[in-house]
Amino acid sequence: METKFINESGFQDFVGKLVESRNLVGPVAKRNKFVFGEINKYEDLRLDYDVTLLPPKKLFFPPKQDILKFYGQKGESCIDPDPQILLGVHFYDIKAIDMTDLLFRENNEDYNYLANRECTTIIGSNIQNVHDRAFFGSVGTEVEPKGHDGFLTKIEGGYVFEIITAKAKELLQFGDFQDANENQIKQAEKVNAEVLTKCSEKLNNTSAEINKKVRNSFDSKIWEKTAEDCFSCGSCNIVCPTCYCFDVQDDWYLDQETGVRARSWDGCLKEDFSEVSLGQGSIENFRETRGSRYRHRIMRKATYLNEKLGGPACVGCGRCSSVCTSDIADPVNVINQIMEE
Amino acid sequence: MSCENCNCSSQANHENIFMPQEAKIIKTKMSTASEKRFWVKWADGSQAKFQPGQFLEVSLFGYGEIPIGYASSPTFKDNFEIVIRAVGRVSNALHKLQKGDSIFLRGPLGNGFPMKSLKNNDVLVVAGGIGYCPTRSLVNYILDKRDEFGEFTLFYGARSPKDRMFNNDFERFKKMDGVNVLETVDKGDESWKGNVGVITTLFHKTDKINKNTRVIICGPPIMYKFVIAETDKLGIPHSNVYVDLERRMKCGIGKCGHCQINDKYVCMDGPVFKYSELEDREEAF
Numbered sequence: 270m271e272t273k274f275i276n277e278s279g280f281q282d283f284v285g286k287l288v289e290s291r292n293l294v295g296p297v298a299k300r301n302k303f304v305f306g307e308i309n310k311y312e313d314l315r316l317d318y319d320v321t322l323l324p325p326k327k328l329f330f331p332p333k334q335d336i337l338k339f340y341g342q343k344g345e346s347c348i349d350p351d352p353q354i355l356l357g358v359h360f361y362d363i364k365a366i367d368m369t370d371l372l373f374r375e376n377n378e379d380y381n382y383l384a385n386r387e388c389t390t391i392i393g394s395n396i397q398n399v400h401d402r403a404f405f406g407s408v409g410t411e412v413e414p415k416g417h418d419g420f421l422t423k424i425e426g427g428y429v430f431e432i433i434t435a436k437a438k439e440l441l442q443f444g445d446f447q448d449a450n451e452n453q454i455k456q457a458e459k460v461n462a463e464v465l466t467k468c469s470e471k472l473n474n475t476s477a478e479i480n481k482k483v484r485n486s487f488d489s490k491i492w493e494k495t496a497e498d499c500f501s502c503g504s505c506n507i508v509c510p511t512c513y514c515f516d517v518q519d520d521w522y523l524d525q526e527t528g529v530r531a532r533s534w535d536g537c538l539k540e541d542f543s544e545v546s547l548g549q550g551s552i553e554n555f556r557e558t559r560g561s562r563y564r565h566r567i568m569r570k571a572t573y574l575n576e577k578l579g580g581p582a583c584v585g586c587g588r589c590s591s592v593c594t595s596d597i598a599d600p601v602n603v604i605n606q607i608m609e610e
Numbered sequence: 611m612s613c614e615n616c617n618c619s620s621q622a623n624h625e626n627i628f629m630p631q632e633a634k635i636i637k638t639k640m641s642t643a644s645e646k647r648f649w650v651k652w653a654d655g656s657q658a659k660f661q662p663g664q665f666l667e668v669s670l671f672g673y674g675e676i677p678i679g680y681a682s683s684p685t686f687k688d689n690f691e692i693v694i695r696a697v698g699r700v701s702n703a704l705h706k707l708q709k710g711d712s713i714f715l716r717g718p719l720g721n722g723f724p725m726k727s728l729k730n731n732d733v734l735v736v737a738g739g740i741g742y743c744p745t746r747s748l749v750n751y752i753l754d755k756r757d758e759f760g761e762f763t764l765f766y767g768a769r770s771p772k773d774r775m776f777n778n779d780f781e782r783f784k785k786m787d788g789v790n791v792l793e794t795v796d797k798g799d800e801s802w803k804g805n806v807g808v809i810t811t812l813f814h815k816t817d818k819i820n821k822n823t824r825v826i827i828c829g830p831p832i833m834y835k836f837v838i839a840e841t842d843k844l845g846i847p848h849s850n851v852y853v854d855l856e857r858r859m860k861c862g863i864g865k866c867g868h869c870q871i872n873d874k875y876v877c878m879d880g881p882v883f884k885y886s887e888l889e890d891r892e893e894a895f
Contacts, residue, residue: 514867
């Protein structure tokens with residue numbers, strides 16, 4: 270792996286050149302929050318963001334994605350990816366992308382996701398400001414961020430750029446990069462290590478301890494009690510970088526002869542998520558209570574996928590905690606309570 | 611835009627896993643007032659290849675997709691059967707289809723019944739209501755390959771005599787050697803001379819079930835635990851009891867999440883499970 274350095278003004282030029290030649294997506298300001306959006310000039314890029322409203326999964330797995338178009342009795346695939354560079358992804362989101370990569374690839378490769386993913390060059394960046402609900406320093410610490418192509422760390426005077434893949438190396442042509450010296454590499458390591466200690470929220474146990482105890486707490490009263498305030502809105506699912514459940518619906522276009530089969534984000538907190546029609550108007554809901562749905566989400570994040578992913582399916586971004594209307598979604602709060610039960 | 615700026619493999623025309631294949635309806639028949647039976651043949655002429663217990667995502671463009679089990683045996687390869695109960699948007703639209711119409715299918719999906727562990731053993735199939743349809747692929751397979759299996763018993767329960775499906779099957783099976791068919795209805799009428807009561811009452815009407823019998827259960831969600839209480843009484847180990855489960859299998863390929871039972875995906879890990887695999891999973895029954 271090569272490590273390069275570019276100074277502040279060189280970095281500005283670099284971003285400017287990327288904008289000219291590629292589709293560049295990165296953190297941009299939107300009112301008083303941040304989102305991943307199109308970068309049209311250097312000033313758009315806000316590497317000082319704390320967290321984005323939605324995770325970058327939306328770039329590979331859009332909130333609503335056409336899967337098939339149909340013309341009468343003929344279906345046509347809608348897979349048509351645009352190459353893009355995704356710049357400025359924090360390490361917790363890199364971990365989450367690696368997880369959804371695996372989940373969309375395993376058993377049945379879903380190119381509606383994978384084609385977008387393969388067409389994307391991911392350049393991570395260090396966390397310059399820590400969101401007040403983040404807990405990335407204490408969750409899934411055994412899971413290494415991987416799957417990205419390069420990583421930028423801001424140090425005094427410029428950026429250290431780790432080149433991981435050929436896709437990142439190819440970008441060197443756009444900037445005045447030098448080989449990073451030992452001191453610069455050490456500074457970058459220090460910056461990335463220090464940020465892990467800056468989260469105000471913290472899980473008090475290891476992933477293995479949490480996995481075991483949470484799984485054994487299926488019958489705990491905590492689920493129904495905490496979920497008494499749940500609106501079943503699914504916001505926690507929508508903003509989660511590792512949630513990938515979806516619904517599929519067909520819609521006709523105005524001509525009523527052609528149309529589209531599209532998938533859209535769905536969430537296990539929503540009341541009808543597990544419903545099945547039994548006929549004669551009767552319905553079976555396999556997770557009928559708010560508590561059972563709330564529990565399912567925490568179980569998915571803390572236990573069910575651990576073996577497959579090598580750690581929990583939660584990366585500590587804190588997005589669910591900050592969007593939950595009644596502030597019950599926070600995994601730190603519920604998991605720490607369970608661990609003390 | 612093409613992918614010439616990156617080295618990804620997406621330049622290739624990736625197969626879209628959600629693209630269904632066309633099939634032709636060659637015959638239809640109303641089984642009950644709300645259940646319609648379709649005989650279907652792949653439009654490209656290929657043979658039907660599946661395991662008993664597997665399912666298809668049955669789709670109609672503009673309406674959507676629903677998971678439906680194969681209702682005929684793979685021993686018959688020219689065409690296959692599916693039964694659709696009219697309950698929602700997709701199933702009601704499918705009910706309007708007739709002979710000669712096209713239908714769009716993805717599959718076979720799911721695991722199917724464990725044929726190896728059923729072979730050379732006595733088998734009991736407990737089917738409640740429309741639960742007979744997916745198990746019918748197995749029942750007919752066993753009856754087509756009679757010498758590969760031991761004693762065969764079928765318990766079939768319907769809500770009422772008019773809800774009974776596949777009456778011809780049962781009349782035919784009743785004439786076969788080593789085959790025991792026991793029927794019941796929850797609520798009888800003046801025409802019904804058979805057993806009345808829930809399906810578990812049938813366990814007391816036969817001595818053909820023993821502790822080595824392999825048991826297959828498929829029916830409404832409420833039925834499973836009562837049937838398993840009966841097989842427990844007979845000393846049948848949970849590793850010899852198989853449940854065929856219904857969930858909202860929207861994608862059928864282990865992605866969309868609707869069919870999860872704890873950590874399992876019914877569409878991928880099932881729909882057939884060994885009961886011993888599920889008994890620690892709180893959400894199964």
